[in-house]
Amino acid sequence: MQLDLIVRAREIITMDPHRPIASVVGVIGDRIVGFDDEVAGIEAIRTLDFADACVTPGLIDAHCHTVWWGLGLASIDLSRAATLEDLYRLIEAEVERIGDDADAWVHGTGFNQGHYGGEFPAIDRLDAVTGDRPLYLRHTSGHAAIANTATLRLIGALDDGFEVPVGGVVVREDEGRPTGVVEESAQGLVQALLLPYSTERLAEAIDEATKRFAAQGITSFTEAGVGGGWIGHSSIEIAAYQLAADRNHLHARAQLMPAIDALHPLAANASDFCGEGTGVGLDLGIRYGFGDSHLQLGHVKVFLDGSLLGATAAVTEDFCGHEHNRGYLLDTPELYRERALAAYRSGWPLALHAIGDAAIDLALDLIEEAQKSYGRHTAPCRIEHFGIARPDQVRRAGDLAIAVTPPGRFHRAARRSDCRSCRDRP
Helix, strand or coil, rough: CCCEEEEEEEEECCCCCCCCCEEEEEEEECCEEEEEHHHHHCCCEEEEEEECEEECEEEEEECCCCHHHHHCCCCCEHHHCCCCCHHHHHHHHHHHCCCCCCCCCEEEECCCHHCCCCCCCCCHHHHHHHHCEEEEEEEEECCCEEEEEHHHHCCCCCCCCCCCCCCCEECCCCCCEEEEEECCCHHHHHHHHCCCCCCHHHHHHHHHHHHHHHHHCCCEEEEEEEEEEHCCCCCCCCHHHHHHHHCCCCEEEEEEEHHHHEEEECCCCHHHHHHEEEEEECCCCCCCCCCCEEEEECCEEEEEECCCCCCCCCCCCECCCCCCCCCCCCCHHHHHHHHHHHHHHHHHHHEEEECHHHHHHHHHHHHHHHHHHHHHCCCCCEEEECCCCCHHHHHHHHHCCEEEEECCCHHHHHHHHCCCCHHHCC
């Protein structure tokens, strides 16, 4: 027998309770086949010796938006702006860089009003800098964006009779004038002017993003929403991942969550879909788990509410500093129930984005009904973020064997809110 690779180091953390530390690891293909004495005396094609270093397992990012982040690497990094004046200067420099390209937009990402005492850029200042060139600045949460008047005009927000999509808001002043802030599903109006991105461009973004993942030790990740809704970038977004993988430009193992908007009604034999004969899914009955160890389909992603930073998460008590604002669900509970149950019985475990406790209540109800009606899937359902969870919800999630993904930075962001009394607390 010959090994493909031997890795040596003073300390190799194995995560095996029976052998937590090793100094030699043997690998064949993409599998670890033994440690220390188990591979002693066996030749290897390649050896990596890290001497006195400590080698750890790769990191897994359970929830990220890889394509969005990769595309944003070519945009203005708004997090570099210490003040709003700095932000205006960054935008002005980008306008000058674009020059005479009449079709080019000004794109930026990473805006956080918490860095500016809760203030957003003034639309008049943005208009003065950009003129008639469309502007689209993504909020760091992904649940809001900032546009100028040129962009608002393109989406029809200045027209009489303009209707905002269900689950979204074009924020306006008391007299009805837009501020430039566009929340949640209303972002789709702007994105409709930009989508779909080409498969080639998306594959490039995946390459750039996952190279940075690998540099930070991230070897596996879950892409939390592709192919539909305001989170998707193309109806054939999975093809971009396949293209990146074919080129060896997918530098980490990827699990892709289709957005529920990408699923469509399916009909089969009356005995299929848990005996109901109909469900929602992808063509040919492709479902959760399809693929291989490097690229496969994961849960179906469903957005129930918004974000903490934008105060759009659905909560049962007013946000501090935002009287009479309890956020909102992005659609009706009845519609969520119909679509989520149809996806679940079609073989898709649910990944429900729910940050506020009102949204978490709905997520728990949906998962409990799905499990009672159709049994439990091998993979547990998930609640993404589980941000403002009450103790009773934690217990209930445990009873239902739900996996939750509560990113620590969300809670830090909430502490740095635009509520001055909150920011003054220890």
